Amino acid sequence: MSPHELDNPAFHALSGAHRPLAIRRGEAARYRPTVAPFGALPPEPTAADWEDLAAVAGDDELILFGLPVEVADGWEELGRFDVVQMTAPDGFGRAHPDVVRLTAEDASAMVDLVAEAQPGPFSSETHLTGAYYGVKEDGRLVAMAGERLTTPGWTEISAVCTRDTHRGRGLATRLMEAVAHGVHEAGRRPFLHTGAGNTTALRLYEHLGFTRRETANVVQRVRVAR
Structure with a gap:
C-alpha cells in the first residue's frame, strides 16, 4: 500500500501548495522561520536527504510532523510527543x-x-498558510481558527483558540465549521491534530464527528547535533 499523504503532511504541503513559503534543498524543506517551525523529509529519507535538511535548518530547531522517523547521524532528537x-x-x-x-x-x-x-506554534507570518477566521468583540479578537498544512486533498484546521474570558460559548465549534466550509469550497477535506493527552479537545472533536486515523503520528523536535 502506498503511503497516505496525511502520514507526512508537512512534506506534501511544502512540496505543493506551500512551496512559496518553503526553503528547500533537494527533497528536504522547511518553512521560513517567520511562518512555522516545521521541517519535512520525503518518505524513507536517505542520508543525503538529512544532509539537505541540515543545510536548510542551520542552527534552528525544527519540528517533524507525521509518522516517526529514526534521526540520522549528525542530528539529535530533543523530544517527541504523540499526536x-x-x-x-x-x-x-x-x-x-x-x-x-x-x-x-x-x-x-x-x-x-x-x-x-497557547494552541501551538504561531509566528508573525503563520497566517500566510491559509484562510484564518475570527470572532471580534468591541474590535478585539477573542477567538480564531484557520488553515495550516495543506496537502493535495486535505487541509488542516489549526490554531483553534479562545480567550479565557470567552470560553463556553461555542466559539471554537463555530470557527471550526467556518474553516471547514472554506476547505470544502476549495475542493479539499478537513483534518486536524491534537495532543494524544488532550482529553478535552479529543472529546470536543469526537462530539463533532471527527474520527481518528489509525496511524502512530508524532511530533519530533530535532536539530543538527552541536
Missing part, C-alpha cells in the same frame, strides 16, 4: 455571520491571542 490525527465527517462545516475572515492587518492580534491561549 492524534483526525478527519472531519462528511458535511461538517458552514458559514456563520459572526465569523470574519482575518487579514494581514490582524496578524499582531492573532499572535497576541495565541500567546494567551
Whole structure:
C-alpha cells in the first residue's frame, strides 16, 4: 500500500501548495522561520536527504510532523510527543455571520491571542498558510481558527483558540465549521491534530464527528547535533 499523504503532511504541503513559503534543498524543506517551525523529509529519507535538511535548518530547531522517523547521524532528537490525527465527517462545516475572515492587518492580534491561549506554534507570518477566521468583540479578537498544512486533498484546521474570558460559548465549534466550509469550497477535506493527552479537545472533536486515523503520528523536535 502506498503511503497516505496525511502520514507526512508537512512534506506534501511544502512540496505543493506551500512551496512559496518553503526553503528547500533537494527533497528536504522547511518553512521560513517567520511562518512555522516545521521541517519535512520525503518518505524513507536517505542520508543525503538529512544532509539537505541540515543545510536548510542551520542552527534552528525544527519540528517533524507525521509518522516517526529514526534521526540520522549528525542530528539529535530533543523530544517527541504523540499526536492524534483526525478527519472531519462528511458535511461538517458552514458559514456563520459572526465569523470574519482575518487579514494581514490582524496578524499582531492573532499572535497576541495565541500567546494567551497557547494552541501551538504561531509566528508573525503563520497566517500566510491559509484562510484564518475570527470572532471580534468591541474590535478585539477573542477567538480564531484557520488553515495550516495543506496537502493535495486535505487541509488542516489549526490554531483553534479562545480567550479565557470567552470560553463556553461555542466559539471554537463555530470557527471550526467556518474553516471547514472554506476547505470544502476549495475542493479539499478537513483534518486536524491534537495532543494524544488532550482529553478535552479529543472529546470536543469526537462530539463533532471527527474520527481518528489509525496511524502512530508524532511530533519530533530535532536539530543538527552541536
